[in-house]
Amino acid sequence: MSTPARIRVAIADDQELMRSALAMVVGSQPDLDLIGEVGDGAALVELCLRHRLDVVLVDVRMPRMDGIEATRQIVSRRDAPRVIVVTTFDLDEYAFAAIRAGASGFLLKDARAEEIVDAIRVVHAGHAVVSPPTTRRLIAHLVAAPATNDGEAQRVLEQLTAREQDVFLEVAKGASNAEIAKRLFLSEATVKTHVGHLLGKLGLRDRVQAVVLAYESGLVRPGA
CATH class of the missing domain: 1.10.10.10 (Winged helix-like DNA-binding domain superfamily/Winged helix DNA-binding domain)
Structure with a gap:
């Protein structure tokens, strides 16, 4: 029986400490393969052009190009990787915009290691990582009532x-x-x-x- 392909992951966060922590979590798993880690959205888009990736973890607030625009550019490509937005939630009101741009879900920055690796696997399998209760909180917190259409x-x-x-x-x-x-x-x-x-x-x-x-x-x- 053949061995399942490893999930190829990249990380984008302008905080070096956060990048290192996420890289350590990804690197500790036998089924995850860390392809690269970068400090801004533009560098992540470039990384996605150079490598075949399955899942990327993206911070929202970054220099040069933020996570929202990076997500929009990444998911517009054929065979694009899945995007998980990493957010502080209470402080980061761009999370919903990133999901609208094409992210498959989000993680809180204080998520436990097992939650991070589980989210990567779930997203890679084609599902969203946003639980129903979290969806309700996110919508209530971020969405202004739209005009009736x-x-x-x-x-x-x-x-x-x-x-x-x-x-x-x-x-x-x-x-x-x-x-x-x-x-x-x-x-x-x-x-x-x-x-x-x-x-x-x-x-x-x-x-x-x-x-x-x-x-x-x-x-x-x-x-x-």
């Missing part, structure tokens, strides 16, 4: 079946599969299937992007 909301809903619409609205509010199953009287397996279908129809990578679309289209408002 009935046309965009209708366009989104028209692509989904009635049940997929129900599931989509629950996902957008930060509900887990178990919570959705209970509220809509479905099995968790059925909810998982509906989530997969609606993400595919709407061209979304993960649940985080579903939350972003729901708020930007006006289907869901902060505090709803």
Whole structure:
């Protein structure tokens, strides 16, 4: 049986101490391969052009190019690596913008080592690293209520079946599969299937992007 390919990781943070700490965590895992560590977003974009990467950990506030623009440039490429934003959350109000730019989720800078490596693996597997409770806190903290956009909301809903619409609205509010199953009287397996279908129809990578679309289209408002 062949050995699974190692997950190729890069780190971008302008604080040398933080870079070193993250590099130590990544380097300690047998299935993770640290390809490089840089101090700003422009250097990270260049690193992604030179190497095939699977996951990058990106700080938001960096010189030359911040994490938001770096994320936007990185994910625009074909076969782009997944991006995890590293944020202080309470102080860093650019986290939501980075997720909107294409990040698959975020970590707090004080996350435990096991949380960091687990997030890398989860993102590499194609999922978001933002838990439903954290999604709710992030949205409540960062999103200003958008103007109602009935046309965009209708366009989104028209692509989904009635049940997929129900599931989509629950996902957008930060509900887990178990919570959705209970509220809509479905099995968790059925909810998982509906989530997969609606993400595919709407061209979304993960649940985080579903939350972003729901708020930007006006289907869901902060505090709803």
